[in-house]
Amino acid sequence: xxxxxxxxxxxxxxxxxxxxxxxxxxxxxxxxxxxxxxxxxxxxxxxxxxxxxxxxxxxxxxxxxxxxxxxxxxxxxxxxxxxxxxxxxxxxxxxxxxxxxxxxxxxxxxxxxxxxxxxxxxxxxxxxxxxxxxxxxxxxxxxxxxxxxxxxxxxxxxxxxxxxxxxxxxxxxxxxxxxxxxxxxxxxxxxxxxxxxxxxxxxxxxxxxxxxxxxxxxxxxxxxxxxxxxxxxxxxxxxxxxxxxxxxxxxxxxxxxxx
Numbered sequence: 001x002x003x004x005x006x007x008x009x010x011x012x013x014x015x016x017x018x019x020x021x022x023x024x025x026x027x028x029x030x031x032x033x034x035x036x037x038x039x040x041x042x043x044x045x046x047x048x049x050x051x052x053x054x055x056x057x058x059x060x061x062x063x064x065x066x067x068x069x070x071x072x073x074x075x076x077x078x079x080x081x082x083x084x085x086x087x088x089x090x091x092x093x094x095x096x097x098x099x100x101x102x103x104x105x106x107x108x109x110x111x112x113x114x115x116x117x118x119x120x121x122x123x124x125x126x127x128x129x130x131x132x133x134x135x136x137x138x139x140x141x142x143x144x145x146x147x148x149x150x151x152x153x154x155x156x157x158x159x160x161x162x163x164x165x166x167x168x169x170x171x172x173x174x175x176x177x178x179x180x181x182x183x184x185x186x187x188x189x190x191x192x193x194x195x196x197x198x199x200x201x202x203x204x205x206x207x208x209x210x211x212x213x214x215x216x217x218x219x220x221x222x223x224x225x226x227x228x229x230x231x232x233x234x235x236x237x238x239x240x241x242x243x244x245x246x247x248x249x250x251x252x253x254x255x256x257x258x259x
Contacts, residue, residue, distance in 0.1 A: 002034040007041060010195075012202030013050040014042045024063035025055040027112050029083050036090045043098060049202035049209075051097065052194055053120060054104035055113075058187040061103070061129065064111025067138070071245045080236045084143050087112065088229045091144045094119040096217065100201050100209050104194040105129045105180065106187045110168075115142055118149035121213060124182045124197070125171045126190040131179060132168035138248060139240030139256055143232025152220060154179050 008015040016038050018025040042048050055061040065083070069075060094101060094116065103120035109131045117123050133142045133150065141147065142163065151159035154177040161167055171183045184190040201209065235241050240256045247254035 002030055004028075004031050005034050005038065007038045009045070009048070010198070012047065013052065013198040014045070014048045015052040015054065015198075016042075017054050017056050018062055019056040021057050021059075023066060023068070024060035024108055025057075025113070026063045026066040026068075027087070027116075028066040028069045029079070029086065032083065032087050032090055036086070036093070039090070039093060039097065048099060049204075049206050050102065050198045051099045052102045052104055052198050053094070053116065054194070055106055058106060058126075058128070060108040060113075061105040062110075062113025062116060063108045064113050064134075067245055067248050071249045077236060081233055084229050084232055087144045091116060091119045095145075095149075098210055098213075099206075100213060102194060102197060102201075104190055105131075105171075106190055110134060111142065111146075112144055115144040115146040115149070118146065118153060122197070123180045124184070124190065124193060125174060125180045126184050126187045127171050128187070129171040129174065129180075129183075130168055131170075131174050132166055133163050134166040134168070136164065136166050137254065138244035139238060139242075139254070140235040140244065141232050143229050143235075153177075 004018065004020045006017050006019055008017065016035065018031065020026060020031070042051055070080065100122070101120040103117035103123045105117055105123060105125035107126070107128055107130070109117055109129055111134060114131055114133055133146050135142050147163060150162065158177055162169070169177070171180065174180045175183050182193065184193050239259050243256060244254045
């Protein structure tokens with residue numbers, strides 16, 4: 001059991017909630033591993049018809065990968081490679097999960113958090129949600145599928161603008177872009193809306209929903225190779241990535257050298 005992530009089983013639907021409030025629900029290796037195990041439990045339960053993924057509290061859905069873990073002295077290239085490949089596998093699994101999935105975005109949805117949300121079938125958000133892929137500030141790239149999935153959802157130009165400049169957008173602009181389909185005035189209202197949507201999905205014929213999802217995903221030409229993961233792994237070998245992570249932890253502006 002991992003206290004940083006919990007599974008709540010409701011009647012007909014399940015909820016996976018990241019509960020690392022002090023870290024703004026950032027993803028570390030143990031959380032990603034436990035997420036994979038919780039997906040097993042949901043998938044093995046025939047009573048479950050839909051899955052919600054959300055963050056605990058009111059400030060953050062998932063603020064990204066845990067930069068503190070990455071910047072520790074004991075964190076090795078092998079550790080980084082494992083987290084990249086493990087996360088990539090789990091995120092792909094969410095995208096192709098047999099149940100319909102809902103990302104209930106309550107606050108910051110940054111980096112790996114946005115990449116996870118992009119794997120879900122439906123994204124809804126509270127008014128305080130903020131979205132960005134800020135990896136360029138760390139001298140790395142979105143390596144869990146963000147460079148592929150974001151353009152599919154919001155279009156090439158908007159995706160490039162967000163990724164190239166680390167542009168952060170609010171919930172209303174995310175709705176305008178089509179990144180989310182509904183915005184709620186508060187996190188409390190988001191929770192209520194999420195429950196209503198999950199219950200609605202749970203009431204439909206599961207085979208029909210599964211076939212709908214499979215056909216739509218197939219039409220989008222599922223991305224299965226590891227090109228962006230390999231590119232991210234390469235970024236982690238550069239001085240610029242080490243400088244970017246160090247600057248983040250030291251709360252200063254990074255000085256990138258192009259090497």
